Amino acid sequence: MLRKISQYYYLLFFSVAGFFFYKAVTLFPTEGVSALKYRFPSIEGFLPISALVALKSYLFSGIFDPVHPAGLTILILIILSAFLFKRGFCSHICPIGTVSELLYRFRKKIIPGDLLIPTWLGYLLASIKYLIALFFIKVILIDMPYDATWQFVQSPYNAVADIKMLKFFLNPSALTVKVLIVLIVLSLTFPQFWCRFLCPYGAFMNIFAFFSPLTIKRNNESCISCKKCDKICPSNLKVSTLNAVTSPECTLCCSCVEVCPVRNTLSLGSRIGKFTLTPFQYSLILLGFFIGGMIIAKITGRWQSTVLPELWQAYYPLVDKLTH
CATH class of the missing domain: 3.30.70.20 (Alpha-Beta Plaits)
Known part of the structure; x- marks a missing residue:
């Protein structure tokens, strides 16, 4: 029961956070840095690549990401939670996992019955997310020089990466719309299709979840x-x-x-x-771990960025021109 409450709470929370982030972005040209009061730092959880680069930079330099500190904090908490609690983040907090679960349940109410993927095909499909995860691990954690990671953290592109993410979803290409439709259909047809076969975040967590007690x-x-x-x-x-x-x-x-x-x-x-x-008890401990970790991050200054207002002022007008 607590798991369901947690799922619905975080789905609602991230939906509200997304709405207020949209408000912050649209009001910024007229209200300036005061519009950032509508930006929840937790929105940085949707910047996994930025957080992964920041993690490598942090491990080599000891300097915590000053631009998107909440993103790095969330990634670290997810890694630690995978080691301690397996993939409880996926079943309790992740809004994408919750949407996928709701879609499948909705379909079953209209068209009863389970459509299961054969085991051999399941292994084949699951390899997709591992290949994507290994690609990012190799490119970022293995091949990317430390200097390049720190340069990325400080780059203009990274400063407005959250804005670019929002614009991507507000103005999707025809290909993006087609991919989303296919994913929705597959999620309606098969349980947790995205989580099981395509999510590189989940594959990355599995590396640590394998050692969970x-x-x-x-x-x-x-x-x-x-x-x-x-x-x-x-x-x-x-x-x-x-x-x-x-x-x-x-x-x-x-x-x-x-x-x-x-x-x-x-x-x-x-x-x-x-x-x-x-x-x-498991749900309570898991949620307490994440809430406690975020509270500690706030107390230690690793949640709210102090440099972001200045960076938005400098690079917001250039957001459509910046590339990485």
């Missing part, structure tokens, strides 16, 4: 093989055949635990030992 465990002795867990799993994992769900594709949505008809047959806990958590 948490997992879903199954008690083989009490299991009645009803396979309800298999049917409800959005990642199409065969939970009923596993002693422990070690796949990094598991987002710990705990749907399988909640649907299991036999008490304590499925449980969320540590890979080693008997430590267990209820789905509510």
Whole structure:
């Protein structure tokens, strides 16, 4: 229940944040820096490439991104959460994941039934997101020189990257519209299509989620093989055949635990030992981690940019001409 509340809250939050960001951008030419009061720093969570470059720059220089500090903070929190809590961010907070889930549920209410992708095809499709993620890891984390990362962080393009992102979605090309339509249709047809097969963010998180101490465990002795867990799993994992769900594709949505008809047959806990958590406890700890991390970021000056007003004043008039 707490997971659903979290999903709807963050979907609403980011929708409101997007609306106010649009307001900040449109009012800036007339109101100047005072319009930035409508810009929520959390909007920087939609600048993953900028944050990844800033992460490498930070690791080499020790200088936290002064332009989009919230973006770097969010990326660091996501990486740490993947290591500690697997991909709970995807099932509790990510608005794109929530929209994908809602689309599929909406379709099932109109046209009942599940359309599952064969396992072999699922592996083939999943390779797409890993290839995209590996591309960015190689280009940014491996090949990009440190000096180039710091230059990008300070570049005019990066200063208005959030504005360019907004303009991209407000004025999409014909190709972009076609791609979005295809993604919507696929999300209506197959559960969590974007998250499972195309999201490079998810693939990047899987690198750390693989080492997470948490997992879903199954008690083989009490299991009645009803396979309800298999049917409800959005990642199409065969939970009923596993002693422990070690796949990094598991987002710990705990749907399988909640649907299991036999008490304590499925449980969320540590890979080693008997430590267990209820789905509510897990959601509470996960959300507390993110909220606490953001509070610390605000206190330590790693959330709100102090240089952005000056940068917007300098580069806002050039936003359509700037390239990277």
